[in-house]
Amino acid sequence: MTADTTPTQTATGPGGAAPRRGTAPGADAVRRAELAAFLRSRRERITPEQVGLPRGSRRRTPGLRREEVAHLGAVGVTWYTWLEQARDIHVSPQVLDAVARALLLDRAERSHLFALAGEADPTPGRECGGVTRELRQMMCQLEPFPAVLQNSRFDILAYNATYGRLMCDLDALPEEDRNCMWLAFTHPEWRASTVDLDATMRVMAAKFRASMAEHVAEPAWKALVARLTEASPEFREIWAQHEVIRPMSAVKLFRHPRVGVLQLSSTSLWTGPNPGPKLISYTPVDEQTRERLERLAAEAAGLVTA
Template sequence: MTVELTMPQATATRERTGEPSVNRTVNRTGERTVNKTVFGAGEGNRTGEGTAAPRAGDAVRRAELAAFLRSRRERITPEQVGLPRGSRRRTPGLRREEVAHLAAVGVTWYTWIEQARDIQVSPQVLDAVARALLLDRAERRHLFALAGAVDPLPGTECTGVPRELLQILHQLAPFPAVVQNSRFDILAYNSTYGQLHCGLDALPEEDRNCMWLAFTHPEYRASMGDPDSTVRLMAAKFRASMAEHVAEPAWKALVARLSEASPEFRGIWARHEVVRPVIGTKVVRNAKVGTLELSATSLWTGPNPGPKLLSYTPVDETSRERLERLQELANAQG
């Protein structure tokens, strides 16, 4: 006979974070046994009752998956994913808890995967881990194959900004250049672009989005040549891009955040306007160097409509001189 020790609060906490719950029982001899319930895509209780025996090779596959995840985690620097390095970091790459945080899963749960524990992993969680680890298409396919799961978004590129592209960005200065995705997130930029509309370095990571800045940041808004028409055009481009991402949490979260912060955005968004992306001349009213007329060039860095490199060249000599002055100011601040 066993007496079960119930822990409803602990169990509820683990379910919210995605960690497997553990039911602990104590028998009369004082021994403690553990029955694991694994949370995944459609998995139920896996205490061993009424389930098939493990397939041959499962342990080998789990070990390979664990080793693969560790290798991918250790190659990523904190700076690549917007995390501070700190002065006491000894772990190469990211820590396990950092990957868990980026993927929004439980730390214990992710640790058990890297320990090759016998747990099931849902495709949705694998997708989150793939994005957190910046896996490219081949690596993502390998991850799902090792986990024995079907990729819900085959062909997805999860990579961040490669070091080579960062070098190109810096070499383009004093011409402003930025890597931006279809959600208007600012993924990387050079020193000139960092001062073009406002001081991007001083902004928190979650605010480095052109849509958010256009509707909520006074200095960014003031730098636009024609703010009213520009934000309306941006919202139309954003809605057109969102058609392929309507169910994705990051897109829905940005719309919700903008709707709460900006009555203007709510009004424009309710019009359901869409427009295809166009590239042309950009007028920027920089508070430090004056008005700039720039010609925009867009280069896709991966499968359309993935991230793109936007660079801006001066239309006239005055704009060129002012860009050079802007870069000098940026370098002085750096």
């Protein structure tokens, strides 16, 4: 059984598809042409042997034929042909996924394919596949100020020693639990360290919902919502209210069990296109907080006994 066997063009008249909101006239045509060229280039580099097909004696096409890609991806031949001809047709994420697999695209190529098609990848990788040495050095140089690298899903990708002891021992947590939403709604020590927990949970859930609008088709986002819904009655209640809020900086209060209350101002530095990973640093509001941060940093470095 094949997918999208009947191509569907947008009924827009002789002028073709109407330009997307916020794009210049003709921008969609340029994007479709780039997508078509990209698909042809990926198809032509793959040999039949790579995908288990016989070469045959009369092959003149470099790489795979269009019908072979369609067969491997279980999509319609006419549809795929139109796609390579830059026709104005609807491209579903499921079919793009099938084409990406048929063309043996790597992670970078797959991301490029979905970006050109203007669709969300239904099986994305992590937003930040790796944290650069330079970013880690930057976070270390911010000591004793806490610093964390976080993506728009609130996953904690990296952090310095002070942040690692600010609300709980992050090093002791499994990687799948290193998410600020999960910790705020389920981790007792993290929750105890947040002075105004109720307001914080509502603001975080509202920010998360606003960010999720661009990722509604992505399994990782849906899986986190499902996990929180099952684990936290508070999350279920707040999430049902559909509140949204834009990211903003504010003074945050933390209650550390050994150094006391910390008043910190947060600053976010985007490391890539918004809303990609961002570096969040926390600076002390007063001298007392600065002294307490220095004690916490020394403790995290093992210079003092906890």
